[in-house]
Each structure stands twice: as C-alpha cells, then as structure tokens.
Amino acid sequence: MSGAVDLTALKERADAQRQQAQRPAQATRTAPPADGAAPPSGDGGAVIDVTEATFETEVLARSQQQLVLVDLWAEWCEPCKQLSPVLERLAGQAQGSWVLAKIDVDANPRIAQAFRAQSIPMVVAIAQGQPVAAFNGVRSEAEISQWVGEILSQLGDVLPGAEPADAEPEQDDPRMVAAEDKLNGGDFEGALADYRAIAEAEPNNVEAASAARNLEFVLRAQAHDPAIVDTAAPADVDAQLAAADVLLLSQQPEAAFDRIIGVVKVTAGDDRTRARTRLLELFELFDPAEPFVVAARRKLATALY
Incomplete structure (x- = not known):
C-alpha cells in the first residue's frame, strides 16, 4: 500500500484543529516525547483512541519510531466487535513492538476516506508515516500475529530513528494527461475508457479510479429520462436506482440517497445487495464528512441492521 494513500490532508486538518483547542489529557499522555523516542507501550499505552485532531501525533509521528496498526471500526459494525478485542489483546502482549490506534469511522470520516475504506473492520499497518499493509474483515489471533510478524520482519531496523528517504519529484503520467485531454475535448467515452484501463492496471491509482467513478455516474x-423520478414504480428496483441518479445529478443528494435507502428497506437478497452497492458508490462521489452523507450512512445502517 505504500504511496497509495495520501495522508497529508489529515495532517493539515489536525494542525488546524490543534490551534483551536488544547489536546485532551489522554492524548497528551500517550503522545511521543519531544526527543522523538516512542513511549512505552505496556498495558497503559498499547491501545490508543485516535481522532482527526490527534491523527498526526498519535499515528503519523509515532509511526516514525514504532509500527502502528490502525483499527477502523464503528459501533454498528458487528464484525468490528469480534475483531477489536483480539487486536487489543495482541497489542497488550506486543511489549512495545507495535501500538493499536482505534478510529471510529463515523466520528472521523475523513480518516476513513484517506484510507479508501470500502468496508469495515479494516486494519492498516503504518510505518514511517505511510501504509505498508492492510486487511479487511475478521481474522483469527494466529493469523493476525503472523501478519504483524511478517511486517516487522520486513521492516527490520528501518523504524528506530530512521529518516524517510527523500521522495523523487513526481512526473505527470502521460496516460492520465491523454485521458484528461480527451475529457477537456468532450470525448467523455474515450476519457472513461482510458481512466478505467489505468485503474484496472493499477488498482492503487486513486486519481484514475476517482475520475472513472465520476464519469461513469x-x-x-x-x-x-428525467421523468423517471415521478414515474418509477415503488417495486421497480432499476427504475428507483435510475431516479436516484437523476436526483443526484440535479443536486438533490438527500432525496437521491433516501430513494435507495427506501429500496433497501423493502427488498432482500440480490435486489437489496444491488441497492446497497449503488448507494455506497454514490457516497464515494462526495466528501464523507458532508452532513448529508453522514446522515445517509446512519439511515443505511439502520435499514440493514
């Protein structure tokens, strides 16, 4: 995952928030000391609750000296409730070799967006300020121990006191330039084909994937037909999804999301899965911190569980 996730925005947001309020007492207690050495991670510091405001210090800065496992979870997520206790127990047994940073995705949606989290639970390993590995879903204690052990083995002596290498200046990708030229020239189908090809060849190319999603929508x-908003039959899933597209295109996201959530409530099986998948795709077109996206996610969770 190295280089696939841009955490700069989270760092900048944390800087701004810290200028408005002092850090909570617990965050101050668990922050790395000024000399850069990692704090002891015994029972008191092996598990840390992290927010957008403390992400830079508790995850990015700490990861320069110590492996950090980020646990993305939510109260409504049942698999999260199975995985989190296992992670916390292993963190307590790690003797400082790594620390667990727990992040509630509902309360901190920008972090979930930065990690491109499609589902939770999601666990991301951070070293020297960059993601190095990740997994989704529930895993056994033995599987997680082996996974962490392999990461630590690969890192070797990189973490303690290491300085990140100077990054080479990024060069414009000629494929992305060509796709953008087509887009600017009005060849939307050609641009979409180019963006899709890049995203398929490079699953971690966030820019190409995002451009493809927006063009597809x-x-x-x-x-x-815009009239589908008024003519769609309540039981016609395809028509309701089409109506949601039209509403969203006309700048009515709340109405669009409610349409699909209504479908989720009254369907089951493949139809319900299709509606849920479409709604998650539409969420990705927006900043996850938008109030109407946060509200729709909660409505969806209620409809599903």
Whole structure:
C-alpha cells in the first residue's frame, strides 16, 4: 500500500484543529516525547483512541519510531466487535513492538476516506508515516500475529530513528494527461475508457479510479429520462436506482440517497445487495464528512441492521 494513500490532508486538518483547542489529557499522555523516542507501550499505552485532531501525533509521528496498526471500526459494525478485542489483546502482549490506534469511522470520516475504506473492520499497518499493509474483515489471533510478524520482519531496523528517504519529484503520467485531454475535448467515452484501463492496471491509482467513478455516474445519469423520478414504480428496483441518479445529478443528494435507502428497506437478497452497492458508490462521489452523507450512512445502517 505504500504511496497509495495520501495522508497529508489529515495532517493539515489536525494542525488546524490543534490551534483551536488544547489536546485532551489522554492524548497528551500517550503522545511521543519531544526527543522523538516512542513511549512505552505496556498495558497503559498499547491501545490508543485516535481522532482527526490527534491523527498526526498519535499515528503519523509515532509511526516514525514504532509500527502502528490502525483499527477502523464503528459501533454498528458487528464484525468490528469480534475483531477489536483480539487486536487489543495482541497489542497488550506486543511489549512495545507495535501500538493499536482505534478510529471510529463515523466520528472521523475523513480518516476513513484517506484510507479508501470500502468496508469495515479494516486494519492498516503504518510505518514511517505511510501504509505498508492492510486487511479487511475478521481474522483469527494466529493469523493476525503472523501478519504483524511478517511486517516487522520486513521492516527490520528501518523504524528506530530512521529518516524517510527523500521522495523523487513526481512526473505527470502521460496516460492520465491523454485521458484528461480527451475529457477537456468532450470525448467523455474515450476519457472513461482510458481512466478505467489505468485503474484496472493499477488498482492503487486513486486519481484514475476517482475520475472513472465520476464519469461513469455522469454518463449513466444523463442517459436516464428525467421523468423517471415521478414515474418509477415503488417495486421497480432499476427504475428507483435510475431516479436516484437523476436526483443526484440535479443536486438533490438527500432525496437521491433516501430513494435507495427506501429500496433497501423493502427488498432482500440480490435486489437489496444491488441497492446497497449503488448507494455506497454514490457516497464515494462526495466528501464523507458532508452532513448529508453522514446522515445517509446512519439511515443505511439502520435499514440493514
């Protein structure tokens, strides 16, 4: 995962928030000392609750000296409730070789966005300020121990006191330039094909994947008859999803999301899965911290569970 996730925005947001309020007492207690040495991670410091405001210090800065496992979870997530106790127990037994940073994705949506979290629980290993490995879903204690052991073995002596290497200046990807030229020239289908090809060849290319998602939505929504908003039958899943596209294209995200959540409530099996998947795809078109996205995610969780 190294280089696939840009955590700069989280660092900048944390800087701004710290200028408005002092750090909580617990965050101050668990922060790395000024000399850069990692604090002891015994029973008191092996597990840390992290927010957007403390992410830079508790995760990015700490990861320069100590492996940090980020646990992305939520109160409504049942698999999270199975995985978190296992992670916490292993962290307590790690004797300072790594620390567990727990992050509630509902309270800290920008962090989930930065990690491109499609589902939770998600665990991301951070070293020297960058993600180095990750997994989704529930794993056994033995599997997690082996996974962490392999990461620590690969890192070797890199972490203690190491300085990150100077990054080479990024060069414009000629494939992305060509796709953008097509987009600016009005060849939307050609641009979409190019972005898709790049994203398929490089699953971690966030820019190409995002551009493809946005173009896919716009082209799909423009193909619908706007009248579908009024004519869609309640039991017609395809028509309701089309109506949601039209509503979203006309800048009515709350109404669009509510349409699909209504489908989720009254369907089951493949139809319900299809509606849920479409709604999650539409969420990705927005900043996850948008109030209407946060509200829709909670409505979806209620409808599902």
